[in-house]
Amino acid sequence: MVVHEELDPHMSSSRLVVMGQGYVGLPLALRAAATGFAVTGYEPNTATVEALNAGTSHIDDISDEELGAAKRAGYSASSDPTVLAEADVIVVCVPTPLSDAGGPDLTMVETAAETIGQHVQAGCLVILESTTYPGTTEEVFAPRVLARGDLGADDVLIAFSPERIDPGNPTYGVKNTPKVVGGLTPAATVAAKNFYGTFIDTVVEAKGAKEAEMAKLIENTFRHVNIALVNEMVRFSDDLGIDLWDAINCAETKPFGFMAFRPGPGVGGHCIPVDPSYLSHRVKAKLGYAFRMVEMAEEINDAAPTYVASRVWRLLNDRGLAVRGARILLLGVTYKADIADRRESPADPLAATLLSWGADLRYADPFVPSWAPHGSESVFSSAEDVEKALKDCDVAVLLQSHAKFDLASIAEHAPVILDTRGVLPPVPGVNRL
Ligand SMILES: NC(=O)c1ccc[n+]([C@@H]2O[C@H](COP(=O)([O-])OP(=O)(O)OC[C@H]3O[C@@H](n4cnc5c(N)ncnc54)[C@H](O)[C@@H]3O)[C@@H](O)[C@H]2O)c1
Known part of the structure; x- marks a missing residue:
């Protein structure tokens, strides 16, 4: 592994096409535009293209002002694939979801690669950023x-660079999050390093594309497994009468060899619940055996919403109430705090369980005006609305601690509340997961 921090003074005037203008592709495109690249955001969703060209951002972390500044610097969006023929660099940031059978669904990576193949010219650097299993860049993408057939691996340089964006993170963005690169050839690695080095502070060179692909999966599997560890421990700690949250706070004082993870209502988003499955599926398909740590973590984290439902049931039971007909208020239904992204949110399976038990479910979320599984509108438009909803419910569940929530007021006004994030003050009525 080699760490590069130098800049390539020639590259920032190149023409860049970023394929996929979502949570990953748009911030990258705007950052590169600010550096001087002539950037086109290639996006097949024409409504997204129209909105971006009209100056309206659909991504939480990107304001319309930032988009406007990038447009003035030369950024534009397009659904025309012929823009790829003009590119010196193409970066692919398309979704890599799970298929209905739970395996990798690489359809969008395949389509993007085929579109590039129709237009790419000699001398182009093509980088895949979508999270995927090791071997994808070499076996599926390239x-x-x-x-x-008219261009070879020396004509078009192909590399993988894992995306590490953390939506809603006020400290780490595109510029100051180190970027790992690994090419299919040494020349591709160097070219990718030079490209990112023009607008990212630190670029880390992997041995090759497979190592770069695996680096991302280690990061996310590490989180998945450690979250599962505390999600399993919280269940038996409660049964043993031990406050696991306090134990974690104590363990965290060790200055070496420990990193604190805290229990929660389950894992969500497009990374933690999805990426480790790519790896376990690959191991099973290629080698015939299981990646047991991931399978166990999946089992535990998938069961977390059901455990939350059982704790809600107990809180109602303690007050002589049944779940059927009980007014249950969910606070925060996104997969993480302070963003609007609801993909794979554990609020969905929790709601499904509570609704199947006959609950009268309500929710409040400043980022989610309406919520399909529940079929209603958020009660959140002001702190008073949340207070009123709390007074009107039998039990509340804090699922996300959005900064817009007034935690002291929530703790004061909830008749009984289950705090799945461990953030509410320890006043009567507040119960930690
Ligand atoms: N969102 C995150 O926090 C995050 C973090 C790290 C890694 N990733 C990974 O980055 C990749 C992209 O994720 P995202 O969150 O940006 O997804 P997204 O859904 O927000 O955006 C992807 C965009 O790609 C477009 N697209 C689909 N097919 C395309 C094609 N053939 N050509 C061009 N564009 C196409 C979609 O219309 C969409 O606008 C995924 O592999 C994801 O796992 C995401």
Whole structure:
């Protein structure tokens, strides 16, 4: 592994096409535009393209002002794939979801690679950023990029660079989060390093594309497994009468060899619940055996919303109430705090369980005006609305501690509340997971 911090003075005037203008692609495109690249955001969703070209951002972390500044610096969005023929650098940031059967769904990576293959010209650097299993760049992506047959691996340089963006993180963004790069050839690695080095402070060179692909999966599997560890421990700690939250606070004082993870209502988003499955599926498909740590973590984290439902049931039971007909208020239904992204949110399976038990479910979320599984509108438009909803419910559940929530007021006004984030003051009526 080699760490590069130098800049390539020639590259920032190149033409860049970023494929996919979502949570990952748009911030990257705007950052590169601010550095001097002539950037086109290629996006097949024409409504997104129209909105971006009209100056309206659909991504939480990107304001319309930032988008406007990038447009003035030369950024534009397009659904026309011929823009790829003009590119010196193409970066692919398309979704990599799970299929209905739970395995990798690489359809969008394949389509993007095929589109590049139809237009790419010699001398282009093509980088895949979408999270995927090790071997994808070499076995799935590159053959499609080079499918036309007139260009080889020396003509089109192909690399993988894992995306590490953390939506809602006020400290770490595109510029100051170190970037790992690994090419299919040494020349591709150097080119990718030089490209990112023009607008990212630290670029880390991996041995090759597979190591770069694996680096991302280690990061996310590490989180998945450690969250599962505390999510399993919280259950038996409660049964043993031990405050696990306090124990974690104590353990955290060790200045070396420990990193604190805290229990929660389950894992959500497009990374933690999805990426480790890519790796376990790959191991099973290629080698025939299981990646047991991931399978166990999945089992535990998938069961977390059901455990939350059982704790809600107990809190009602303690007050002589049944879940059927009980007015249950969920606070925060996104997968993490302070963003609007609801993908894979544990609020969905929790709601499904509570609704199947006959609960009268309500919710409040400043980022989610309406919520399909529940079929109603958020009660959140002011702190008073939340107070009123709390007074009107039998039990509340804090699922996300959005900064817009007044935690002291929530603790004061809830008749009984289950705090799945361990953030509410320890006053009567507040119960930690
Ligand atoms: N969101 C995150 O926090 C995050 C963090 C790290 C890594 N990732 C990974 O980055 C990748 C992209 O995730 P995202 O959150 O930006 O997804 P997203 O859904 O927000 O955006 C992806 C965009 O790609 C577009 N797209 C689909 N097919 C395309 C094609 N063939 N060509 C061009 N564009 C196409 C979609 O219309 C969409 O606008 C995924 O592999 C994800 O796992 C995401």
